Amino acid sequence: MSDARARILARMSQGLGRPCPDTVARVQREDAPMARQVVHHVADFIARAHALQSTTDRVADMAAVPAAVARYLRTAHLPLQGVMWPQFADLDWVAQGLALEMRAPQSDDRTGVTGCFCAIAETGTLLLHSGVGLSAAASLLPETHVAVVPVARIVTRMEQAFALLRSEVGSVPRALNFISGPSRTADIEQTIVIGAHGPRRVHLIVVDG
Amino acid sequence: MHATSDRFKSNARERLDDAGLQANLRRFGGGFAERRREAVGRVDDFEALRDRAAAIRTEVLENLDHWLLAFEAAAQARGTRVHWAETGADANRIVLEIARAAGVQRVVKSKSMVSEESGLNEVLESAGLTVTETDLGEYILQLAGEPPSHIIAPAIHKSRDEVSALFAEHHHTPPTRDIPVLCEQAREQLRPRFLAADMGISGGNFLIAETGSVAIVTNEGNGRMVTTLPRVHVAITGIEKVLPSLDDLAAVLRVLPRSATGQDITNYVSVLTGTRDPGASDGPQENHVVLVDNGRARLLGSALHEALRCIRCGACMNHCPVYQNIGGHAYGWVYPGPIGAILTPAYLGLENALDLPQASTLCAACEVVCPVRIPLPELMRVLREESFSRGLRPWHERLSIRLWRWLALPPRLYGVASGVAVRMLRALAGRDGLLHRLPGLDGWTEGRDMPAPQGRTFREQWRQRARRPS
Structure with missing residues (x-):
């Protein structure tokens, strides 16, 4: 295989007419041109999440999250069963009649409650990353994904999410999953159908405090 | 994939005479252009976003070897095994060796056009592995035994009735004209296969040199499934797909989905780096990236160099009057439409795709929408010139x-x-x-x-x- 590598690299430097450089200076560019000016982080995030067919709720603080989850599931006539990330262990779920377990999901778990690393106002997108207690399957296998989004974690655009990642986490975790609404397909007759292989519903609980 | 690009004229004639296909092309062809136009209208300055994306891709190609080596070093530092394949056949052999060494039986695949180039499925299947395509369009085509006819909507040439007939035959379900019901059937069929698979094979929309990551852009969630659940993940992608940094990815993502499906962003963008985090409950234990040349390296510095900027959005075919009339299969290889009219002769040899660069009025609709500003008509003209100067055109011409x-x-x-x-x-x-x-x-x-x-x-x-x- 190393022969293949050497030959491919040789073809490239021959085509480019110079030996492969050890270092390359990047072209310095101004801040990326903005795709739509984000005027108000939170309002824009919510509006764009709706455009992606996510639903949202807004609560004052973390203590109000279990009631919001229960309200959403009951209103939508969804089962009160599922899994959640362990970071929400201290909240009072039982009082709301919710049977959410702190474990990785099985395929038949109905709801996955997760947090997020941050959220991006530019497109209404969540960023979740993998790690201990941060099951990636929890936002993928259950048909309903409920994500808790603290207002303080909403950034303007994707570059800021990467900057936050560099400063808070350091090296990139195994998976960065940018999630923008429920899964969908248009592969049959260009007709958009929500709920392809992933969740059919994404509900965002935006937390002010 | 077996190429029929040397028979373009008879392929095209056949498709023009196929009433069913013509009806499907009329009904489903126009939606992409309309959605792109709307998406572009929602941003302040799409032209500036295109300029940025084109500049980044241009900059990468100038030092592609350097960025590939930087990607390799960063990926290896995270435990990813990086393989180099000169040809499609080499790529197939590498993937098969990985599968054998890991004792793999069941493979789930998300969409990879590079694996279509190499005909990977046939090779894995003839070695006794079970391979399931999980992108809905690709799954339909796997059942039908057909190649894709579009790079982002592989089954765009099929009507719901054709899909229903296929599903009825393979799933033993009653026929239906209800598209959500058909999608639901595919979901039910494929979910157990995701869960049971030993190996996931994905493409790679981009390779990130800064972090050694593979970035995958999908809507259905199947890309996430195949890279999250099986114990082995193999990404197979072309050597031209590198971006220097995550910030470059952000910039290019502002033009890719808008140009492709008219979405501001796809439902999922996954940036995958190395193997399972210690102590985490999911993610592959073994992770490979196969870098495929298959004709790409020799385009560097050539008259067709700029075609390597392509980020595979499909906008050129969605806006091409020729593609809209003959569909993707007529082009006879993996990449149809204007970009295919350049890449097919470039990768397979001009003598094997002689009429493809001629299949255009040079109306330049493709160039007008290309998010990385590839001068597609000019490159077709270069190939036309070459075919004349090499004496490849027919005597009467x-x-x-x-x-x-x-x-x-x-x-x-x-x-x-x-x-x-x-x-x-x-x-x-x-x-x-x-x-x-x-x-x-x-x-x-x-x-x-x-x-x-x-x-x-x-x-x-x-x-x-x-x-x-x-």
Whole structure:
């Protein structure tokens, strides 16, 4: 295989007419041109999440999250069963009649409650990353994904999410999953159908405090 | 994939005569262009976003070898095994060796056009592995035993009734015209396969040199499934897909989904780096990236260099009047439409795809929408020139061009000849001033009339004007 590598690299430097450089200076560019000016982080995030067919709720603080989850599931006539990330262990779920377990999901778990690393106002997108207690399957296998989004974690655009990642986490975790609404397909007759292989519903609980 | 790009004309004729396909192309073809237009309208300055994306891709290609090595080093530092494949066959052999070494039986795949180039599925299946395509369009085509006809909507040539018939045959379900029901059936069929698979194979939309990551852009969630659940993940991708940094990814993602499906962003963008985090409950234990050359490296520095900027959005085919009339299969290989008319001859040899660069009026609709500003018509012209100078065009075409040169070079002869030709055309035209048939050029008048030239020739008018005092 190393022969293949050497030959491919040789073809490239021959085509480019110079030996492969050890270092390359990047072209310095101004801040990326903005795709739509984000005027108000939170309002824009919510509006764009709706455009992606996510639903949202807004609560004052973390203590109000279990009631919001229960309200959403009951209103939508969804089962009160599922899994959640362990970071929400201290909240009072039982009082709301919710049977959410702190474990990785099985395929038949109905709801996955997760947090997020941050959220991006530019497109209404969540960023979740993998790690201990941060099951990636929890936002993928259950048909309903409920994500808790603290207002303080909403950034303007994707570059800021990467900057936050560099400063808070350091090296990139195994998976960065940018999630923008429920899964969908248009592969049959260009007709958009929500709920392809992933969740059919994404509900965002935006937390002010 | 077995190429039929050397038979473009008969392929295209067959597709034009296929009433079912024509109906499907009419019904589903236009949506992409409309959605792109709307998405572009929602941003302040899409042209600036295109400039940025094109500049990044241009910058990468100038030092592609450097960025690939930087990617390799960063990926290896995270435990990813990086493989280099000179040809599609090499890539297939590498993937098969990985599967055998890991004791893999069941493979789930998300969409990879590079694996279509190499015909990976056949190789894995003939080695006794079970391979399931999980992108809905690709799954439909796997059942049908057909190649994709579009790079982002592989089954765009199929109607719901055709899909229903396939599902009824393979799933033993009653036929239905309800598209959500068909999607649900596929979800139910495929979910257990995701869970049972030993190996996930994905493509890679981008490789990130900064972090050694593979970035995958999907809507259905199958890309996440195949890279999250099985114990082995193999990403197979072309060597030109590198971006220096995550910030470059952010910039390019502002134009890719908007140009492709007209979405501001796809439902999922996954940036995958190395193997499962220690102590985490999911993610592959073993992770490989196969870097495939298959004709790409020799395009660097060539007249077709700029085609390597392509980020596979499909906008060029979505806006191409030729593609819209013949569909993707007529092009005879993996990449249809304008970009295919360049990549197919570039990768397979011009002699094996001689008519592809000719299958365009050079209307430039593709260039107008290309998010990385590839001069597609110019590259088609380069290939046309090459096919003439290498003597690959048919004898009658070469003869006509020689005749034309003989006629056009002496100005006086040209003046006389064009004057005669104009009068002949006028005499041939009907009373309505239209030519319904041109003897010897039936192809031109088969589907349309040609207006006969009116008035005097340009040269006659010029002479007249020169005599007139100004």
